[in-house]
Amino acid sequence: xxxxxxxxxxxxxxxxxxxxxxxxxxxxxxxxxxxxxxxxxxxxxxxxxxxxxxxxxxxxxxxxxxxxxxxxxxxxxxxxxxxxxxxxxxxxxxxxxxxxxxxxxxxxxxxxxxxxxxxxxxxxxxxxxxxxxxxxxxxxxxxxxxxxxxxxxxxxxxxxxxxxxxxxxxxxxxxxxxxxxxxxxxxxxxxxxxxxxxxxxxxxxxxxxxxxxxxxxxxxxxxxxxxxxxxxxxxxxxxxxxxxxxxxxxxxxxxxxxxxxxxxxxxxxxxxxxxxxxxxxxxxxxxxxxxxxxxxxxxxxxxxxxxxxxxxxxxxxxxxxxxxxxxxxxxxxxxxxxxxxxxxxxxxxxxxxxxxxxxxxxxxxxxxxxxxxxxxxxxxxxxxxxxxxxxxxxxxxxxxxxxxxxxxxxxxxxxxxxxxxxxxxxxx
Numbered sequence: 001x002x003x004x005x006x007x008x009x010x011x012x013x014x015x016x017x018x019x020x021x022x023x024x025x026x027x028x029x030x031x032x033x034x035x036x037x038x039x040x041x042x043x044x045x046x047x048x049x050x051x052x053x054x055x056x057x058x059x060x061x062x063x064x065x066x067x068x069x070x071x072x073x074x075x076x077x078x079x080x081x082x083x084x085x086x087x088x089x090x091x092x093x094x095x096x097x098x099x100x101x102x103x104x105x106x107x108x109x110x111x112x113x114x115x116x117x118x119x120x121x122x123x124x125x126x127x128x129x130x131x132x133x134x135x136x137x138x139x140x141x142x143x144x145x146x147x148x149x150x151x152x153x154x155x156x157x158x159x160x161x162x163x164x165x166x167x168x169x170x171x172x173x174x175x176x177x178x179x180x181x182x183x184x185x186x187x188x189x190x191x192x193x194x195x196x197x198x199x200x201x202x203x204x205x206x207x208x209x210x211x212x213x214x215x216x217x218x219x220x221x222x223x224x225x226x227x228x229x230x231x232x233x234x235x236x237x238x239x240x241x242x243x244x245x246x247x248x249x250x251x252x253x254x255x256x257x258x259x260x261x262x263x264x265x266x267x268x269x270x271x272x273x274x275x276x277x278x279x280x281x282x283x284x285x286x287x288x289x290x291x292x293x294x295x296x297x298x299x300x301x302x303x304x305x306x307x308x309x310x311x312x313x314x315x316x317x318x319x320x321x322x323x324x325x326x327x328x329x330x331x332x333x334x335x336x337x338x339x340x341x342x343x344x345x346x347x348x349x350x351x352x353x354x355x356x357x358x359x360x361x362x363x364x365x366x367x368x369x370x371x372x373x374x375x376x377x378x379x380x381x382x383x384x385x386x387x388x389x390x391x392x393x394x395x396x397x398x399x400x401x402x403x404x405x406x407x408x409x410x411x412x413x414x415x416x417x418x419x420x421x422x423x424x425x426x427x428x
Contacts, residue, residue, distance in 0.1 A: 003029045004038040006059055009046025011194040011228050013076060015147040017044045017135045019310065020075075020104045024182060027105050029059050029111050034063075036072060036237065040108065043092075045076035047164055049330040053078055057089060064066060064091040071111065081164035081334070083121045096120040100167070102131055108334025124151070132171065133212040136362070142381055142409050143392075144188045145228070148197025148212050154231065155205075156258075157269040157336040158301065161196060168200045173207055177215050183234060184221030189409060191216045191225050199234030210242030217248040224379060224394065226250040230404040232257075232280050233272045244287050246414075250394040251288035255280070257295040262313025266302055274315050281319055292395030296324040299356055300349030301329045302340050309352050317359055320365050322395065324360035328353050368419045370399070378427070380407040390424070397398055399425040 003024050007017040020042065021031045032038050041063040046052040056078050073094040080097040081392030087095060094111050100121045111118045130150060137162070138144035148171040152161050173407035180191060193212055195201055197373045202208040209227070216225040224401050225248050232255045243249050258264050260274050285291045297316055299309060316324060329343045379401050380391030389407040401407070401414055414427035 001029050001040070002032050002036070002038040003040040003042060004034040004036065005042045005044060007044045007057075008052055008055055008064070009044075009048065009077065010196075011047060011192065012147050012150070013044050015135070015145045016076075016098065016101050016133070017042070017196060018135050018145075018229075019122075020044075020101055020140055020148075022137070023102070025107055026260050029265045031331055034187075037067065037342060038090070040071045041067065042071060042073045042104075044346060045078035046330075047078040047081045047160060049140070050332070051330065052213060053085075060089055062092045071108075072415075073104075073108075077161075077164035079121050080124070081160050083123075086121065086299040087119050090117070094118045094120075094167055094196075095144060097122060099128075099131075102133060118391040126167055128166055128169060130169040130171050132175050134182070136182045137407055138183070138188060141158055142188055143190040143192065144183050145192045145194045146176070146183070147171070147195060149198050149201040153197075155198060155266065155336070156269065158298075158332065159330045160335055160342040162176045163197045163334060167201045168197060170201050170203065170205055170207075173215060173246060174211055180216050180219045183368045185220050186220045186410070187393060189221065190225045191222055191411045192228055193225070194228035197231055197234075199230045199239075204225045208239065209240055213243060213246060213249055218244040222248065224248055224250050226252055226394075226396065227234075227254075229254045229256055231271075231397075232277050233257075235284075237283070240283055250396070251284070251290065252292045252294070252394065252396045253284055257316070258298045260297075260306075260312040260319075261304070262311075264304050264308050264312065267303055267337075268298075268301060270321075274311075278315075278319065286347065292322045292397075293319070294325075295319075295321050296326060296327070296328050297360075299357060301335055302331075302342055302344065303408050304329075304344060313356060313359060316356065317363065320363050320367075321360065323364055325361065326353050327358045360425060364423070368423060368425070369421065371425060372418060373416065376425075376427075377411060377413050377415050380409065383408060387392055393425075397425055399427050401427040 005017045007013050022112040045056040059103050071093045074092035075096050076098050079095050131152050151168045153168050262273050271389045331338050378391040380389045384390050387402050416425050417428050418426040
């Protein structure tokens with residue numbers, strides 16, 4: 001039997017697809033690319049935006065149209081957050097939610113008993129425990145995403161995630177230690193710890209994110225450890241001090257901002273002010289050498305006027321992020337913000353997004369230009385063509401170099417001599 005995965009959304013979804021794929025492999029399935037013929041096509045959905053839902057629907061139809069005899073499976077966040085909508089996507093032969101990832105094999109077997117459409121969506125409950133999932137490989141790479149946290153208790157007014165992921169829960173340290181050991185033994189050299197609200201790892205327990213990083217750094221064979229997206233108000237002085245003690249830790253911080261305007265932040269139910277966010281950025285840059293801070297910025301949130309936008313733009317420019325992901329507000333049914341409407345016209349959202357992208361790209365280009373002539377440590381991950389290899393700096397900048405020697409899996413110092421239009425550094 002052949003199975004193919006099509007994964008939408010975040011690094012947590014990517015990890016969960018890897019987890020489900022390993023479960024199927026152990027049962028004798030062959031995992032193939034989703035462009036190939038397969039007996040099962042598993043769409044692991046994202047539902048952060050309406051656009052994500054649209055992509056899910058499109059891909060369900062596409063796989064069923066191209067492979068009418070195959071079994072199309074829908075899982076992930078979309079059926080968890082909007083079970084009725086998911087149930088109505090009748091081109092999906094099987095529908096189950098992200099709460100049941102570990103049951104994928106038994107769900108497939110149940111479907112195969114009578115070949116009747118199967119819908120199994122189980123709601124998240126307060127008090128749910130972390131599903132002790134683990135992986136041994138990561139798509140034949142040397143860098144692996146490792147999920148250590150699930151759920152979110154923040155309830156930002158625009159966000160559907162608490163509904164699709166439930167409340168905060170954390171992987172045990174013992175389970176993490178065993179998983180990292182197995183990954184290292186199978187050739188993984190870099191670990192990226194990920195979660196839905198990663199910085200809440202250990203909430204209600206006697207451990208935190210520093211303990212997770214410590215386990216990774218102390219594992220033989222692991223050369224680098226980095227963190228996925230973080231909420232700024234959970235990064236305390238103690239956490240910063242703890243992280244700074246690990247040589248293997250990569251000081252690349254993706255700190256979700258959303259807006260640089262206090263009025264908008266309050267309306268979003270974010271848990272910090274612009275000044276508090278800036279103070280955190282200053283602490284990180286003062287604590288770590290060669291720190292990289294990236295972020296997400298939303299424009300056109302309900303109630304954001306021109307003055308609010310200008311405040312946000314000015315703040316973002318003042319931080320001088322190494323990279324900014326800019327996106328227009330998308331109203332999500334079922335959120336607190338959706339009850340207030342969406343009063344910024346689409347064309348205005350696009351105008352503001354264009355301005356924000358243009359201004360932050362200038363900062364990005366200066367950052368890239370300032371790297372030319374500097375030496376950086378690169379962990380090479382892949383072969384691009386016959387004699388070109390790509391790896392990443394500790395700050396997660398892609399770097400390419402030509403070499404007659406196979407560099408995959410090697411860590412070497414190189415000199416940055418330029419960069420391409422698609423923001424890949426060129427080294428020698």
